[in-house]
Amino acid sequence: MGNVKTKPQSKSDSVKQLLARAKGASIEEISEATQWQAHSVRSFLTGLRKxxxxxxxxxxxxxGTVYRITSDPSAKEASR
Incomplete structure (x- = not known):
């Protein structure tokens, strides 16, 4: 049982964790963490809003500008 494999964290999960921090995350920080270009990060943020x-x-x-998640729709679903 010591060979339990865990699912690797996706890049989108990593971004959501960065955005959930109290200090938020900048486009540059997200780009560095994901290896995405800035326009891809902005597109991902738009997708989250949608x-x-x-x-x-x-x-x-x-x-500099930082972004933070202030409301997560999955948290609302979990509370129902």
């Missing part, structure tokens, strides 16, 4: 996720866009003190 799926019902609410994303906050905030300015960092250094002038």
């Amino acid at each position: 799926k019902g996720f609410v994303l906050a866009r905030e300015q960092r003190g250094d002038g």
